[in-house]
Structures are given as C-alpha cells and as structure tokens.
Amino acid sequence: MTHRLIAFGLCWAALTAATASPLHAENLRETALVRAIKRANPAVVNIHTEKTAVDRDAIFSSGNAKPRKINGMGTGVIIDERGYxxxxxxxxxxxxxxxxxxxxxxxxxxxxxxxxxxxDLAIIKVDASRPLQVMPAGTSSDLMLGEPVIAVGNAFGYEGTVTSGIISALARDVEVNETQSYKNLIQTDASINPGNSGGPLLNMNGEVVGINVAIRAGAQRIGFAIPIDDARQIIARLMSVEQLNQTYHGLVSKDVKKGEVRKLVVDTVQPESPAAKAGLQAGDVVVKIADRTVNDGADWELALLDRPVGETVPVVVQRGEKSETLSMALAPYLGGRSRMASEFVARANNDNSDAERFWRILGLKLAPLPPERTANVPSKYRGGLVVTDVRSDSPAATNGIKKDDILVGLRDWETLTFENVSWILNQSLPQGQNSVKFYVIRGRETLYGYIQLVNADAAAKPQ
Structure with missing residues (x-):
C-alpha cells in the first residue's frame, strides 16, 4: 500500500509539472526586452516619403530631362496624442x-x-481619428556604458524592425560632411540602418532615451542617437506656442533632471507677461497644466498648444513645501520685438509696419490668403500669404518669385501670418544668415529657392 501511494504521488507530481511547464516557459520568454518593445511599439511611426527630382546631367546633355520620383524612408516617435x-x-x-x-x-x-x-530634427503631424499613444519619455542624463538599449525603426523599408545592443560610448561628436555635424551623440552597437533615422533608442523600461540617426554608411555595430534630453529641448523650441499659435506666456524655464526624475523649473518670468500676471515666480516647479503632467519645456509648450488667447488655464506649481494652483491666460504674440536683444533686429524693426519691413528686406508685398484661394494650397500646408507685388531690383524677383504666388514657407517654418514672417526674420538676421529658403505655390506646383537677405537689405538702403 505504501509503495502504491508513493507511486501515485510521483505520477501526480509529474502530471502537475507537465501542465505547469508551458505557463512557466511563457513567463521565461517574456523578458524585460520583450516588455520594453511592447510598451513602446504603439508610439513608433514608419515614415515613407516621395520627392520629384531631375537629373542635372540629363538637363545639360539632352535639354529634355523628365522628372523622376524618389522614394525615401525613416521612422518617427509620437510625442503628443494629437498626432505630433x-x-x-x-x-x-x-x-x-x-x-x-x-x-x-x-x-x-x-x-x-x-x-x-x-x-537634424523635425516635427510632422498626422490627423488621426483617435488620440494616439505617446512614447514614454526617459532621460539620457544617467545613461551608463554597457547599458542595454533597443532600436526600433523602418530599417531598409522593413517596418517595425527591432535590434538590440548596448551603449558603447557617450558624448560623441561626429562630423558627417562640411555642412552637417552632430554633438554629444550616444553611440550604440545596436544596428541602426537606413530607415531607422528618426526612430527611438529605448532603454529596458521601454522609454525613449535617444532619437536614432543613421550616418555611418558601411559601419558595422556602430550607430548613433541624439540624446533625448537634447532633443526635448529642441522640441520645446520647435513646438513653441509663439511660433505655432502666435500666443505668448512669458515664462523662461530650465529642464532639471536627477536620475529618472525630470522637472521644469521657472528660471525667469518676463514682466507684465501672462506668467507674471498669474503669479509664477523664479524657482517654482511646474507640475501640471490643466490635467496634463509637465516634466520639461516640451510638455509645457504642448500643454499650451492650440489654446486660444484669453482662455484661463490652471497651472499647478510646487513652491518650496507648498503646492499652489494659479490661473494663467495666454496673450497675443506680438513678434517679440520688445524682447529681442539684438541691435540689428532692433534697427531692422524700426519700420512703420511689418509690410514696409518685408518690402525693404525681402522685396515683397504680402497679403492674407483669400478664402477662395485656399483650394490652391496642397493639404500638407496649412495656408500662406499672397504675393501682391515684387520689387524689380530685389533678390525675390531675381530668384523667380512672382505676383500672385502663394508664399507657404520661409527657411524651416510656415508663413500663415505677418507675425510668422517677422518671427522668421528675427531668427535669421541676428545669426548672420545670408539667405533663407522660400516655398511658393504657383498654380498646381510647389516651387522653392533662396532669397539673399544681406543683398536685399543693402539694395534697399539709400546710396
């Protein structure tokens, strides 16, 4: 009897082990790497592009070159549920x-x-029918050599490709060519191939710690990424409500990171600004805007994006040991003229109006786009300004801009309003830029070229 009981017990244990092992094996398969990919994947976007090009050699040899389409690829990271x-x-x-x-x-x-x-960063937007999942943001401030990382992207057009490796080096400076160089890059041995560009470099928590750049052709197990802390500061500038919404808050802040903790600390508050009127003070830690958590300047700008002038929004701050809720209402952005420190810009802005300034510097007269002409603007642009006159001796004329063209962009920004154009000039002139790229719609075509700013300014001055 005893032997029978022992034998039955052994059989039962074997059966139990057999039925339990698949579940146990599944748990072993779902590693930290698998969980990180599952967490981040819904916020990765595979990008495909098209552009039209003409072979310059064919133009000169036959004079009858036909344009051809070139397909490109890359990857993106969703930073806002609205599709940014x-x-x-x-x-x-x-x-x-x-x-x-x-x-x-x-x-x-x-x-x-x-x-x-x-x-080498850009913001694009898709219009989805639902809120999109945002990529969890980590920090690059505490990355460690040898730390495991994951690259996700559209490698060679194979969407959603995942590779893994470690952090090989930090703070790499890389010069690609005479016009493009990178500072402070993360180096990894995770495969980063053409098509991975713009995609996330993840830590094992499934948080983005870098934006991948594919720049070393033929290199094996040497890839690079822009640290996410650097990228987020640039995102905050690119997503500035002053530029995108023509609204103004007057807060100057700094991103502070300690380990995995990220917070936005008020540096200065401009006098008489909406932030000053709301009671924000230097040293305050911004915790929330409405129901949105704020961890850095990018969060701050995104939380205020699309809010109209005058709308009151609650701002929760940590002031010492106390938490306070303040009320702030955005004001119209006036082009920043009273706040620009550059003497050159101050002198250039000493015109009676923006219109006079555009005529003097660009050689253009501009007007708002009439509703009946919005159908002429491709859907990838939000609008533009109509060219109503072109000064005959201006670089605008020399470079082919014509009356009735629709100006949709200058340099890297859209031109929906006079304030947009003025802001772009304010950014370009103090940097000593000799030219800015322009984009115009003429009929059904999008054309581009360059306006020589220095020459335009000199040409308009009395001799």
Missing amino acids: IVTNYHVVAEVDLIRGTLHDGASLTARVVALDRQH
Whole structure:
C-alpha cells in the first residue's frame, strides 16, 4: 500500500509539472526586452516619403530631362496624442509627400510643422481619428556604458524592425560632411540602418532615451542617437506656442533632471507677461497644466498648444513645501520685438509696419490668403500669404518669385501670418544668415529657392 501511494504521488507530481511547464516557459520568454518593445511599439511611426527630382546631367546633355520620383524612408516617435511626431530633418526635408504608418497599420498623410536642420530634427503631424499613444519619455542624463538599449525603426523599408545592443560610448561628436555635424551623440552597437533615422533608442523600461540617426554608411555595430534630453529641448523650441499659435506666456524655464526624475523649473518670468500676471515666480516647479503632467519645456509648450488667447488655464506649481494652483491666460504674440536683444533686429524693426519691413528686406508685398484661394494650397500646408507685388531690383524677383504666388514657407517654418514672417526674420538676421529658403505655390506646383537677405537689405538702403 505504501509503495502504491508513493507511486501515485510521483505520477501526480509529474502530471502537475507537465501542465505547469508551458505557463512557466511563457513567463521565461517574456523578458524585460520583450516588455520594453511592447510598451513602446504603439508610439513608433514608419515614415515613407516621395520627392520629384531631375537629373542635372540629363538637363545639360539632352535639354529634355523628365522628372523622376524618389522614394525615401525613416521612422518617427509620437510625442503628443494629437498626432505630433518627431523625426530627423533629413527624413522629411524637401519632399513632396509624407506618409506615416501607425502601429495598427493605418497609413496617414503627414505635413511638416517645424524643421531644425542644424540639429537634424523635425516635427510632422498626422490627423488621426483617435488620440494616439505617446512614447514614454526617459532621460539620457544617467545613461551608463554597457547599458542595454533597443532600436526600433523602418530599417531598409522593413517596418517595425527591432535590434538590440548596448551603449558603447557617450558624448560623441561626429562630423558627417562640411555642412552637417552632430554633438554629444550616444553611440550604440545596436544596428541602426537606413530607415531607422528618426526612430527611438529605448532603454529596458521601454522609454525613449535617444532619437536614432543613421550616418555611418558601411559601419558595422556602430550607430548613433541624439540624446533625448537634447532633443526635448529642441522640441520645446520647435513646438513653441509663439511660433505655432502666435500666443505668448512669458515664462523662461530650465529642464532639471536627477536620475529618472525630470522637472521644469521657472528660471525667469518676463514682466507684465501672462506668467507674471498669474503669479509664477523664479524657482517654482511646474507640475501640471490643466490635467496634463509637465516634466520639461516640451510638455509645457504642448500643454499650451492650440489654446486660444484669453482662455484661463490652471497651472499647478510646487513652491518650496507648498503646492499652489494659479490661473494663467495666454496673450497675443506680438513678434517679440520688445524682447529681442539684438541691435540689428532692433534697427531692422524700426519700420512703420511689418509690410514696409518685408518690402525693404525681402522685396515683397504680402497679403492674407483669400478664402477662395485656399483650394490652391496642397493639404500638407496649412495656408500662406499672397504675393501682391515684387520689387524689380530685389533678390525675390531675381530668384523667380512672382505676383500672385502663394508664399507657404520661409527657411524651416510656415508663413500663415505677418507675425510668422517677422518671427522668421528675427531668427535669421541676428545669426548672420545670408539667405533663407522660400516655398511658393504657383498654380498646381510647389516651387522653392533662396532669397539673399544681406543683398536685399543693402539694395534697399539709400546710396
């Protein structure tokens, strides 16, 4: 009897182990890497682009060159549920069509919101029918050599490709060519191939710690990424409500990071600004705007984006040991003229109106786009300004801008209002830029070229 009981017990234990082992094996399969990918994947966007090009050699040899379409690819990271996506500048610059494929397979047309060529970053937007999942943001301030990381992207057009590796080095400076260089990059041995550009470099928590850039052709196990802390500061500038909404808050802040903790600390408050009137003070830690948590300057700008002038929004701050809720209402942005420190800009702005300034510097007279002409503007642009006159001796005329063209962009920004154009000049002139790129709609075509700012300014001065 005893032997029988022992034998039965052994059989029962074997059966129990057999039925339990598949569950146990499944738990072993779902590693930290798998969980990180599951968490981040819904916020990764596969980007496909098209542009039209003409072979210059064919133009000179036959004089009858036909344009051809060039397809491009890249990756993006969703930073806001309204469809705002960060990617690389080189992925979406100077293309005719951008399409973003979401994690669920939906393919949507995207438009460029803002570009930063110097730092190789861009913001694009898709109009989805639902709120999109935002990529969890980590910090690059405490990355460690040897720390495991994951790259996700549209490698060679194979959407959703995942590779893994470690952080090989930090603070790398890389010069690609005479016009493009990078500072403070993360180096990894995770494979970052063409098409990965603009995608996330993840930590094992499934948080983005870098924006991938594919820049070393033929290199094996050497990839680079822009640290997310650097990228978020640029995103905050590109998504500034002053530029995108023509609204103004007057808060100057700094991002503070300690380990995994990120917070936005008020540095200064401009006098008589909405932030000053709300009672914000230097040293305050901004915790929330309405129901949105704020961890850095990008969160602050995104939380205020699309809010109209005069709308009161609650701002929760930590002041010492106390939490306070303040009320702030955005004001109209007046182009920043009273706040610009540059003497050159102050002198250039000493015109009676923006219109006179545009005529003097650009050689253009501009007017708001009439409703009946909005159909002429492709859907990837939000609008523009109509060219009503072109000064005959101006670089605008020399470079082919004509009366009745629709100006949709200058440099890396859209031109919906006079304030947009003035803001772009304010950014360009103090930097000593000799020219700015322009984009115009003529008939059904989008044309671009360059206006020589210095020459335009000199040509308009009395001799």
